[in-house]
Amino acid sequence: MTTAEAIEQTLARRGYRLTGPRRALLEVMSGLGDHFAADDVVNAAPAVGRATVFRTLKLLQDLDVVCQVVLEDGATAYRLAPDEHHHHLLCVECSEMRDFSSDDLEAVIAEVARRTGFTVEAHRFEVYGRCPACQARTS
Amino acid sequence: MTTAEAIEQTLARRGYRLTGPRRALLEVMSGLGDHFAADDVVNAAPAVGRATVFRTLKLLQDLDVVCQVVLEDGATAYRLAPDEHHHHLLCVECSEMRDFSSDDLEAVIAEVARRTGFTVEAHRFEVYGRCPACQARTS
DNA sequence: TTTCTTGCAAAGGCTTTGCACAGTA
DNA sequence: TACTGTGCAAAGCCTTTGCAAGAAA
Numbered sequence: 197m198t199t200a201e202a203i204e205q206t207l208a209r210r211g212y213r214l215t216g217p218r219r220a221l222l223e224v225m226s227g228l229g230d231h232f233a234a235d236d237v238v239n240a241a242p243a244v245g246r247a248t249v250f251r252t253l254k255l256l257q258d259l260d261v262v263c264q265v266v267l268e269d270g271a272t273a274y275r276l277a278p279d280e281h282h283h284h285l286l287c288v289e290c291s292e293m294r295d296f297s298s299d300d301l302e303a304v305i306a307e308v309a310r311r312t313g314f315t316v317e318a319h320r321f322e323v324y325g326r327c328p329a330c331q332a333r334t335s
Numbered sequence: 336m337t338t339a340e341a342i343e344q345t346l347a348r349r350g351y352r353l354t355g356p357r358r359a360l361l362e363v364m365s366g367l368g369d370h371f372a373a374d375d376v377v378n379a380a381p382a383v384g385r386a387t388v389f390r391t392l393k394l395l396q397d398l399d400v401v402c403q404v405v406l407e408d409g410a411t412a413y414r415l416a417p418d419e420h421h422h423h424l425l426c427v428e429c430s431e432m433r434d435f436s437s438d439d440l441e442a443v444i445a446e447v448a449r450r451t452g453f454t455v456e457a458h459r460f461e462v463y464g465r466c467p468a469c470q471a472r473t474s
Numbered sequence: 475t476t477t478c479t480t481g482c483a484a485a486g487g488c489t490t491t492g493c494a495c496a497g498t499a
Numbered sequence: 500t501a502c503t504g505t506g507c508a509a510a511g512c513c514t515t516t517g518c519a520a521g522a523a524a
Contacts, residue, residue, distance in 0.1 A: 308437065314426070325456045
């Protein structure tokens with residue numbers, strides 16, 4: 197089963213309709229690489245309206261099958277998300293993106309909560325750097 | 336010496352001019368609380384043009400005296416920054432913001448770098464939750 | 475049939491740019 | 500004086516909204 201098909205099942209299971217535009221967008225997103233801008237999707241699916249792209253991205257975020265990534269310059273990108281909670285590591289040169297998760301990070305958050313008395317509900321963590329390949333190429 | 340004055344010295348030291356609008360904006364920002372939107376500054380300094388507010392905020396970010404904060408909804412806010420590297424903890428109810436730093440977090444980043452071979456150049460870390468006062472008020 | 479979706483186009487919010495004038499060093 | 504900084508207004512970019520028409524269940 198492809199990623200797109202899996203997501204279609206999720207939509208159906210949650211009571212959303214499997215429409216042509218939605219299928220098309222899922223197909224397109226699967227082929228766009230590890231992350232993409234809303235505009236990339238718009239361009240790759242010329243038959244689907246711009247508004248529908250944004251509405252669909254928002255829907256998929258709510259369903260946790262797409263996650264938002266804040267790039268280093270503040271721009272927004274999207275990514276078909278793995279199931280588990282994770283964070284992003286981006287190469288500032290080639291834009292390669294890797295997911296990672298870290299129990300230690302969860303511990304850090306727990307410690308912050310303890311120290312401040314806050315109850316933590318959400319967080320954002322993005323790391324920017326240079327991947328091994330880009331280091332080798334330029335150093 | 337007030338915060339605004341300290342920043343004025345930083346500007347001077349770095350070769351930027353101490354202009355009326357810049358002084359006014361620093362004054363205003365000092366009074367805006369722990370974080371503010373660009374628009375808050377615009378409103379609070381009606382004599383200064385909108386463009387200048389944005390240009391000044393960008394300048395101050397480059398000088399590391401103002402830092403950008405991504406709010407939970409993705410909106411951008413700004414904050415007069417303490418000198419040390421730090422992160423933000425925001426209350427989603429009352430918008431109170433606290434800075435915190437964490438050696439453990441730095442360790443997490445180092446570990447991610449080690450594991451992936453990336454060299455880390457920057458990161459973003461924002462934590463959202465509810466502060467003790469809001470917990471007491473609503474629970 | 476009923477309700478959810480879509481497309482289009484327009485509006486919106488926020489930020490940046492162009493340019494001539496003004497102010498600083 | 501020379502050059503940086505400013506205001507104004509307009510342009511830009513990205514995203515959302517309104518509404519009538521169309522498709523899924």
